[in-house]
Amino acid sequence: MELKRVVGSTYYVRGSPSTLIHIQSGIAYVIDPGHSSKRARRIGKELRSAGVREILVLITHYHSDHYSSRSIGELGPARVLAPAREYSLIASGKARTLLTYGYPTSKPEHFILHPVEEVQGLEVLDVNMLREVQTIQLPGHTEGHTGFSTEDGVLYVGDAVFGDRVLSAYPIPFHTRPCDALQSLKILERLAGRHDYFLMGHGGLVRRADVIEVLDSNAKAIERGFVEVERALSRGLGTPGEIAYHIISTSRESQEKDKALVGLTEIIVRGYLACMYDDGLVEPFVSHGGLAWRLARG
Numbered sequence: 001m002e003l004k005r006v007v008g009s010t011y012y013v014r015g016s017p018s019t020l021i022h023i024q025s026g027i028a029y030v031i032d033p034g035h036s037s038k039r040a041r042r043i044g045k046e047l048r049s050a051g052v053r054e055i056l057v058l059i060t061h062y063h064s065d066h067y068s069s070r071s072i073g074e075l076g077p078a079r080v081l082a083p084a085r086e087y088s089l090i091a092s093g094k095a096r097t098l099l100t101y102g103y104p105t106s107k108p109e110h111f112i113l114h115p116v117e118e119v120q121g122l123e124v125l126d127v128n129m130l131r132e133v134q135t136i137q138l139p140g141h142t143e144g145h146t147g148f149s150t151e152d153g154v155l156y157v158g159d160a161v162f163g164d165r166v167l168s169a170y171p172i173p174f175h176t177r178p179c180d181a182l183q184s185l186k187i188l189e190r191l192a193g194r195h196d197y198f199l200m201g202h203g204g205l206v207r208r209a210d211v212i213e214v215l216d217s218n219a220k221a222i223e224r225g226f227v228e229v230e231r232a233l234s235r236g237l238g239t240p241g242e243i244a245y246h247i248i249s250t251s252r253e254s255q256e257k258d259k260a261l262v263g264l265t266e267i268i269v270r271g272y273l274a275c276m277y278d279d280g281l282v283e284p285f286v287s288h289g290g291l292a293w294r295l296a297r298g
């Protein structure tokens with residue numbers, strides 16, 4: 001059995017990301033089906049044997065590990081709905097690669113983690129399309145990152161919150177606007193009392209009693225990220241690449257500096273710098289290495 005009951009009509013399938021499924025009157029809401037088509041085929045089979053007649057796939061954000069056109073196809077005939085602000089990046093593989101890594105390549109080797117692919121037949125999510133599931137805006141990880149709350153008290157938080165293993169695997173948490181991600185953690189803190197369970201994309205199920213602790217360790221990890229960037233800047237390292245390399249080299253578990261990790265961390269560092277720039281904490285300058293940053297004076 002792939003589907004495990006969380007409570008009432010809500011199920012989840014373990015994975016990275018985990019998938020949340022809410023079944024009501026023959027309709028299955030499948031949130032973040034994941035990338036693997038083999039796993040999706042097994043989910044589709046179980047949905048059919050549970051009497052599901054209609055499938056609505058809901059995608060939290062554009063990152064390629066959360067869906068693929070092949071995995072969606074394996075679920076069975078389905079409507080696929082994406083938040084408006086994530087739509088174009090989910091529909092276009094090249095745009096997604098550009099925003100994730102900074103290079104609009106369609107060649108997936110070397111430093112791109114997932115093959116570049118388009119998603120056909122995608123629709124913009126309109127909240128009126130959903131009856132038993134509510135949307136919750138949780139920006140920060142990505143611009144339009146959206147959570148989904150079921151009527152039986154389960155909240156799929158996607159990548160707005162990470163489990164301990166992910167927090168320690170990445171030298172700084174992966175959010176494109178970490179300052180906005182901190183605000184989303186505050187939104188989730190307010191919603192904690194109304195939900196019995198949170199399901200994280202990467203990190204599994206969290207019971208109500210443990211939610212605040214998990215949100216707290218996520219906030220601390222982001223704040224540590226800002227400290228790491230500031231520390232690198234105070235050592236005179238200025239380009240996002242230099243800062244990323246320094247952070248990876250000095251992280252708790254010194255990481256193997258593979259191309260994908262360095263490329264991704266460089267993009268993440270830009271997000272931290274953007275937040276610091278908006279707060280007047282850093283200023284740009286031109287260096288031999290290109291556009292660089294330093295701590296603002298005064």
Ligand SMILES: [Zn+2]
Nearest residue numbers: 061063141159
């Ligand atoms: Zn993500």
